[in-house]
Amino acid sequence: MIRGILDGAATLLGYGASSETAPLDFSSTEIVVLPANAGPDEPVTPLRTVSKPTFRVGEAGSKGLGLFAARALGQGELIIDERPLLISVRGVPVAVPIWYSQEQTTKYQLKEFEKYLEVVLKEMRPADRDAFMSLANSHTTDGSGPIAGRIRTNSIGLDGLCPEMSGPMAQYSSVPHFISRMNNRPVFLSTNFHDASISYTIYAARDIAEGEELTLTYSDVWDTAANRQQTFKPYGFVCTCDACLDPINSDTRRAKIRSFIPTVQLWAVNRSLPDDWLINKCLEQMALLEQE
Numbered sequence: 625m626i627r628g629i630l631d632g633a634a635t636l637l638g639y640g641a642s643s644e645t646a647p648l649d650f651s652s653t654e655i656v657v658l659p660a661n662a663g664p665d666e667p668v669t670p671l672r673t674v675s676k677p678t679f680r681v682g683e684a685g686s687k688g689l690g691l692f693a694a695r696a697l698g699q700g701e702l703i704i705d706e707r708p709l710l711i712s713v714r715g716v717p718v719a720v721p722i723w724y725s726q727e728q729t730t731k732y733q734l735k736e737f738e739k740y741l742e743v744v745l746k747e748m749r750p751a752d753r754d755a756f757m758s759l760a761n762s763h764t765t766d767g768s769g770p771i772a773g774r775i776r777t778n779s780i781g782l783d784g785l786c787p788e789m790s791g792p793m794a795q796y797s798s799v800p801h802f803i804s805r806m807n808n809r810p811v812f813l814s815t816n817f818h819d820a821s822i823s824y825t826i827y828a829a830r831d832i833a834e835g836e837e838l839t840l841t842y843s844d845v846w847d848t849a850a851n852r853q854q855t856f857k858p859y860g861f862v863c864t865c866d867a868c869l870d871p872i873n874s875d876t877r878r879a880k881i882r883s884f885i886p887t888v889q890l891w892a893v894n895r896s897l898p899d900d901w902l903i904n905k906c907l908e909q910m911a912l913l914e915q916e
């Protein structure tokens with residue numbers, strides 16, 4: 625059995641207990657369209673509101689579209705609170721002939737996944753469906769259909785959404801509308817998903833000038849520059865930020881920054897170290913962060 629919830633623009637798909645090899649049964653698919661926002665009397669927390677528009681979508685050169693600050697934003701200010709256009713599981717369980725190669729298996733699974741997603745997409749509000757289909761798709765040659773390709777290009781992982789489920793059936797992907805427009809740059813803003821409002825928030829990590837591009841990091845910030853470029857490959861771009869262009873210094877700084885927390889513990893348990901030892905370590909850390 626398959627069950628699904630469709631969010632305000634959005635779709636959340638999940639599975640009940642079923643055999644891994646059961647054929648897809650669309651008649652048991654349940655799609656729920658949630659309102660764009662929760663009313664004050666509903667058990668779901670309403671979205672947080674921003675006082676004046678905080679961002680606009682604009683041209684970002686070779687990166688296509690991007691998000692830009694519509695006005696000066698202060699550190700800690702809420703920039704976005706939005707419900708995803710779509711929340712879905714990352715694949716559907718299908719029976720694959722055992723003589724299929726790995727490549728054939730993947731393509732077959734993607735084809736079946738696309739059929740499932742087509743059913744879901746029909747239920748979305750037209751404006752939300754248009755917004756979803758207007759997003760970039762960098763998976764056009766690997767067997768992904770146009771819907772799965774957009775999910776694979778734009779989604780944010782949402783594991784742990786259904787604590788009663790485990791394994792692949794508990795792995796969800798969500799596709800926000802405006803957050804999907806944010807291009808990559810290391811350590812600038814990060815997303816938080818709130819179960820209570822079924823939404824993503826973005827807060828300003830520092831003061832942001834009007835017109836500045838709002839960016840997210842697509843990779844683990846602790847990865848080396850070489851590993852980050854591997855992460856960016858499926859998105860079809862090579863990052864040319866200052867950190868990626870100077871991997872020897874940047875990788876060394878990140879390794880030092882990362883090792884800071886054990887340093888705090890070291891000081892706490894060693895009474896022979898003076899008080900300013902930790903203060904000096906903190907100043908070093910701040911300098912490293914500024915440089916990075």
Ligand SMILES: [Zn+2]
Pocket residue numbers: 810863864865866867868869
């Ligand atoms: Zn970079």
